Amino acid sequence: MGGVHPPENKLTAGIPIQVLPVPTAVVIPVSQHIGVPATVIVNKGDKVKTGQKIAESKGFVSSNIHSSVSGKVNRIDSVIDTSGYKQTAIFIDVDGDEWVETIDRSDEIIVDIRLTSEEIVKRCLESGIVGLGGATFPSHVKLTVPSGKKCDILIINGVECEPYLTSDHRLMMERGEEILIGISILMKALNVNMARIGIENNKLDAIEHMTKLAGGFQGITVHALKVKYPQGAEKQLIKALINREVPSGRLPLDVNCVVHNVGTSFAVYEAVQKNKPLFERVVTITGKSLTNPGNYLVRTGTPISKLIEAAGGLPEDTGKIICGGPMMGKAISNPDVPVVKGTSGIVLLPRDESVRAEVNPCIRCAKCVSVCALNLEPYLLMTLSERGMFEKAEHERITDCMECGSCSYTCPAGRPLLDYIRLGKSTVIKIARERVVKQKVS
Amino acid sequence: MSNLLNVSPSPHAHGEETTRKLMTGVIIALIPALLASIFYFGYAAIIVTATSVISCILIEYLIQKFVFKKPVTITDGSAIVTGLLLAFNLPSNIPVFIIVIGSFVAIAIAKMTFGGIGNNPFNPALVGRVFMLISFPVQMTSWPVPAGFATGYSDAVTGATPLAIVKEGLKNGEPISQLVSQIPPPSQMFLGNMGGSMGEIAAVVLLIGFAYLLFKKIITWHIPVSIIVSIAIFTTILWLINPEKNAGPMFHILAGGVLLGAIFMATDYVTSPMNPKAMIIYGCGIGILTIIIRVWGAYPEGVSFAILIMNAFVPLMNFYIKPKRFGEEVKNG
Numbered sequence: 001m002g003g004v005h006p007p008e009n010k011l012t013a014g015i016p017i018q019v020l021p022v023p024t025a026v027v028i029p030v031s032q033h034i035g036v037p038a039t040v041i042v043n044k045g046d047k048v049k050t051g052q053k054i055a056e057s058k059g060f061v062s063s064n065i066h067s068s069v070s071g072k073v074n075r076i077d078s079v080i081d082t083s084g085y086k087q088t089a090i091f092i093d094v095d096g097d098e099w100v101e102t103i104d105r106s107d108e109i110i111v112d113i114r115l116t117s118e119e120i121v122k123r124c125l126e127s128g129i130v131g132l133g134g135a136t137f138p139s140h141v142k143l144t145v146p147s148g149k150k151c152d153i154l155i156i157n158g159v160e161c162e163p164y165l166t167s168d169h170r171l172m173m174e175r176g177e178e179i180l181i182g183i184s185i186l187m188k189a190l191n192v193n194m195a196r197i198g199i200e201n202n203k204l205d206a207i208e209h210m211t212k213l214a215g216g217f218q219g220i221t222v223h224a225l226k227v228k229y230p231q232g233a234e235k236q237l238i239k240a241l242i243n244r245e246v247p248s249g250r251l252p253l254d255v256n257c258v259v260h261n262v263g264t265s266f267a268v269y270e271a272v273q274k275n276k277p278l279f280e281r282v283v284t285i286t287g288k289s290l291t292n293p294g295n296y297l298v299r300t301g302t303p304i305s306k307l308i309e310a311a312g313g314l315p316e317d318t319g320k321i322i323c324g325g326p327m328m329g330k331a332i333s334n335p336d337v338p339v340v341k342g343t344s345g346i347v348l349l350p351r352d353e354s355v356r357a358e359v360n361p362c363i364r365c366a367k368c369v370s371v372c373a374l375n376l377e378p379y380l381l382m383t384l385s386e387r388g389m390f391e392k393a394e395h396e397r398i399t400d401c402m403e404c405g406s407c408s409y410t411c412p413a414g415r416p417l418l419d420y421i422r423l424g425k426s427t428v429i430k431i432a433r434e435r436v437v438k439q440k441v442s
Numbered sequence: 443m444s445n446l447l448n449v450s451p452s453p454h455a456h457g458e459e460t461t462r463k464l465m466t467g468v469i470i471a472l473i474p475a476l477l478a479s480i481f482y483f484g485y486a487a488i489i490v491t492a493t494s495v496i497s498c499i500l501i502e503y504l505i506q507k508f509v510f511k512k513p514v515t516i517t518d519g520s521a522i523v524t525g526l527l528l529a530f531n532l533p534s535n536i537p538v539f540i541i542v543i544g545s546f547v548a549i550a551i552a553k554m555t556f557g558g559i560g561n562n563p564f565n566p567a568l569v570g571r572v573f574m575l576i577s578f579p580v581q582m583t584s585w586p587v588p589a590g591f592a593t594g595y596s597d598a599v600t601g602a603t604p605l606a607i608v609k610e611g612l613k614n615g616e617p618i619s620q621l622v623s624q625i626p627p628p629s630q631m632f633l634g635n636m637g638g639s640m641g642e643i644a645a646v647v648l649l650i651g652f653a654y655l656l657f658k659k660i661i662t663w664h665i666p667v668s669i670i671v672s673i674a675i676f677t678t679i680l681w682l683i684n685p686e687k688n689a690g691p692m693f694h695i696l697a698g699g700v701l702l703g704a705i706f707m708a709t710d711y712v713t714s715p716m717n718p719k720a721m722i723i724y725g726c727g728i729g730i731l732t733i734i735i736r737v738w739g740a741y742p743e744g745v746s747f748a749i750l751i752m753n754a755f756v757p758l759m760n761f762y763i764k765p766k767r768f769g770e771e772v773k774n775g
Contacts, residue, residue: 411457
């Protein structure tokens with residue numbers, strides 16, 4: 001199985017989580033998850049409290065959005081979010097920090113799980129819990145096992161294989177017990193008695209810490225994994241931990257397991273035990289030129305620029321601001337975009353590292369083939385996309401590509417493999433959809 | 443302007459590898475063989491290698507500059523590799539004008555007519571070498587006996603290669619047991635103390651180069667190992683059938699161009715398959731064809747032809763032989 005070893009650059013691995021002060025204004029997008037955007041349920045001028053639901057999930061694959069601050073709704077307007085697209089957002093002017101009364105703000109760790117499994121799923125939906133590893137898939141959907149499917153093991157993702165990012169690492173070091181209770185809650189919801197936490201060998205302290213803590217929990221084991229990108233990808237992690245291969249185009253449930261991230265487990269703990277909706281998360285702010293990189297607990301809707309300020313201000317030589325890790329993250333054009341549920345880190349790259357290498361002819365070295373985690377042939381998919389041969393590209397399984405970027409990373413000729421594969425993949429998906437529509441019509 | 447942020451899509455990181463670094467790695471791996479050829483053939487080896495490398499670079503440069511009229515990419519190092527490999531496939535007493543013609547065929551015809559680096563279906567150095575072999579059969583098969591700096595260039599003392607001795611001897615009805623006395627013992631063959639092309643004789647230095655290429659992850663083991671193993675198996679079978687008519691595997695691997703071909707020529711990125719499964723089939727094809735040519739063909743040596751023939755099958759193999767995709771079969775551990 002392929003994979004690459006990009007320089008780890010985990011500059012902030014040893015820096016404890018700090019709380020970022022609440023900003024004076026936040027911008028909360030209504031779509032911070034995969035699925036249907038939530039519907040706004042507040043109006044301009046409304047007073048809201050911290051933790052109050054301000055947008056409601058619409059449909060099964062959707063999620064609630066909660067206010068991360070207390071204050072007054074300034075307006076409902078569109079904003080360009082971290083994905084680069086415009087979407088509706090709720091602008092709130094902050095006034096104090098008054099939380100919804102039902103949230104348990106004490107430091108006490110509650111171990112006993114009182115809710116039933118149905119109630120847990122409902123609470124996750126109600127609290128707007130989504131996958132915090134980056135994909136932001138609504139967690140209640142993953143906890144609802146459809147009839148005819150079964151789940152016998154829960155996989156917990158503590159891999160954090162992206163270079164630079166350390167938010168999951170720090171969370172495991174500082175909130176390990178809560179994470180483990182969260183995992184127990186997830187196990188109860190899924191009705192499984194076994195959970196495996198996968199952590200890469202570059203986080204030995206976290207492996208040791210979590211192993212020690214897991215001793216006190218029934219059915220949870222910690223597994224050290226070899227460092228390899230993209231091991232944190234769902235299908236790769238399942239393969240590494242329980243040696244099951246999720247079939248092409250299928251989901252983990254098709255091999256009887258479910259994968260959740262450590263950050264999500266922590267959010268589930270807070271939602272179920274503390275009745276606290278998801279409106280803040282740990283974000284790594286890092287970069288070689290930053291004077292004060294770190295890990296911060298940030299309210300959603302906080303402008304990324306505030307986070308950069310806290311880390312010592314935007315360095316002079318910044319050429320790229322990446323939302324997420326350097327392998328799969330998205331470069332943003334404006335540092336004022338808000339932090340959302342899926343923001344695991346902000347990486348600032350100096351100018352010389354933000355420019356791509358010159359593109360040379362393919363020398364057919366086959367390195368892209370050997371690093372592909374899904375054993376596809378990136379060079380071929382690129383050529384097919386370049387020439388518009390989409391039918392052939394579909395046959396070569398272009399839609400299996402998870403866009404991990406290992407091919408572009410490794411290409412000695414600096415070829416933009418993934419750029420073209422993305423183009424081909426989206427075109428193939430479009431063609432396939434049209435085909436389905438046509439079949440239905442005829 | 444300089445304050446604008448770059449927003450190119452992911453990945454935002456790139457590995458250290460470049461085409462030039464890979465080619466430099468191959469050149470470094472060829473240096474032991476170059477030193478060995480100088481050790482055995484003296485200054486003649488320097489003349490032949492320098493002529494070949496310089497003509498390859500110059501011809502590529504001139505074509506890119508005046509025919510393609512595109513940016514000159516001569517610094518990627520691929521022409522140097524072709525020049526070195528071509529030289530290593532020649533006897534050390536070959537006249538300069540023939541080397542220049544061979545370089546021209548290698549670069550101009552086998553590489554640039556297809557569009558330059560990455561586009562040629564056949565290994566350029568081998569096309570050049572085979573062209574020379576067919577066009578100048580006398581000069582291309584008179585092999586100086588290695589004598590270090592005493593070898594001389596145009597006045598070198600020549601003798602037959604072990605492969606030619608065996609081929610000729612078998613044709614005259616002599617059994618292997620008698621021919622053995624005329625060929626160097628395996629230890630001398632391993633060190634390269636025998637007649638043959640400049641760069642192919644010394645197995646030991648070629649294996650050092652192989653180790654370096656593997657260590658630097660420039661090539662994988664698949665092609666060289668499958669060539670050597672298939673030759674070993676095939677020749678062992680023939681040897682078991684009749685040890686008086688067929689030389690053993692040790693002889694076939696150490697004599698001639700098997701190691702140079704397997705390690706440096708067949709692994710040429712551009713002309714070899716793109717996935718491990720196809721690489722192994724390609725390697726076995728080269729191994730089997732080499733022995734078929736050596737045992738039943740007109741030429742005593744068949745590595746060059748075998749590689750070129752298998753080069754022709756590479757597009758077909760890339761088309762039909764696919765890696766096993768992740769999630770192709772439902773598997774429950």
